[in-house]
Amino acid sequence: SQKIEQNSEALNIQEGKTATLTCNYTNYSPAYLQWYRQDPGRGPVFLLLIRENEKEKRKERLKVTFDTTLKQSLFHITASQPADSATYLCALDESNTDKLIFGTGTRLQVFP
Amino acid sequence: EAGVTQFPSHSVIEKGQTVTLRCDPISGHDNLYWYRRVMGKEIKFLLHFVKESKQDESGMPNNRFLAERTGGTYSTLKVQPAELEDSGVYFCASSQDLGLAGEQYFGPGTRLTVT
Numbered sequence: 185s186q187k188i189e190q191n192s193e194a195l196n197i198q199e200g201k202t203a204t205l206t207c208n209y210t211n212y213s214p215a216y217l218q219w220y221r222q223d224p225g226r227g228p229v230f231l232l233l234i235r236e237n238e239k240e241k242r243k244e245r246l247k248v249t250f251d252t253t254l255k256q257s258l259f260h261i262t263a264s265q266p267a268d269s270a271t272y273l274c275a276l277d278e279s280n281t282d283k284l285i286f287g288t289g290t291r292l293q294v295f296p
Numbered sequence: 297e298a299g300v301t302q303f304p305s306h307s308v309i310e311k312g313q314t315v316t317l318r319c320d321p322i323s324g325h326d327n328l329y330w331y332r333r334v335m336g337k338e339i340k341f342l343l344h345f346v347k348e349s350k351q352d353e354s355g356m357p358n359n360r361f362l363a364e365r366t367g368g369t370y371s372t373l374k375v376q377p378a379e380l381e382d383s384g385v386y387f388c389a390s391s392q393d394l395g396l397a398g399e400q401y402f403g404p405g406t407r408l409t410v411t
Contacts, residue, residue: 188338218399227300227387227402228339273339282327282391283352284400286339 186211188287190274196293203261205290207274213252214276219259222271222289231272232259264294298322300403302388308409314376317406319388321370327351327391328371329400330363334384342386345371357382378410 189208197203207217216235220228234241234250234257241248247260261268271289278285301320309315321328330342342361343353347368356363360379365371375382385407389400 220402225404227389227404230399230401233399275339278341281352282329282344283341283355284329284331284339285341286331288338 186214186276186278186285188274188276188285190287190290192288192290194291194293196295197264199265199294199296201264203264203268203292203294205259205272205274205292207257207259207287209255209276212279213255214278217248217250217257217274217276218284219246219248219257220273220275220286222273228273261292264292266294266296268292269294300388300390300401302386302403302406304406305404306407306409308411309378310411311380312377314374315378315408317373317375317386317388317408319371319373319403321388321390322392322401325390325392325401326368327393327400328365329389329391330371330373331387331389331402332384333387333405334381339387342373375408378408380410383408383410 187210218233219231222228232248234248245262249258271291273289274287275284303318326347328345331339333339341355344351345365348365362374385405387405389402391400
C-alpha cells in the first residue's frame, strides 16, 4: 500500500530564508499531490495541488515540485516569516480515488 | 462563506458509552469526508459521501462506527460503544467537484477522549 514519508523532525529556519520540506512516497505515482498547512487545534488548510503531469506549481511565496522518477515532492516557502510557522502536511490520492493519504507532517518554525 | 463546521469541539466519554459527532459541510458541496488522527499518527481516511450516498467506507475501523448523511447536507458519525482506542481527533472535510478535483476543505475537528 502507498506510504508517505515526511521528515518528522522540526525544521527551524531564520526569517527571510527559504524553507524546503520534503515528501516521499513509496509506491505508485498518484494522479495528484497536495500540500496542507495545519496550525495547533485547527484542521488542515489546503495550500497547493500539483498533478502528475506538472513539474512545478507556484502560488505567491509557495512553490511545489513533483518528481515522479524520484517519487518525491518538494515544498518551498521563500522569504519565510514567523507567521509561516506551522505543520505542513503532504497528501496524495489513493489509486485514482478521492481518498487522501496523508503524511505525518513536518513542523516548521521560523524565528526572527 | 461559512467553512466546514463540526460539533462538539471536544468530547470526553467513558468506555462503553455512545458519542455522536456532527459535521456541516460548506453549502453546495456534494462530497463529504470523515478522517481521524490518532495521537502520534497521520490523518487517516474513514469514509466519503457523495450527497447522501456512501461512496467509499473502506476506512471505517469496525461496525461500532456508523456514519449517516440524511438529505445530503450535514453528516453524523456515531461511535457505539466507544473503546479507548477510538480516542483521537475526528476531522470532516468537504469538496465541491466530483472526480479528481482534489482540494478538500477541512473543519476544525472534534477531539474525542475515551476514558
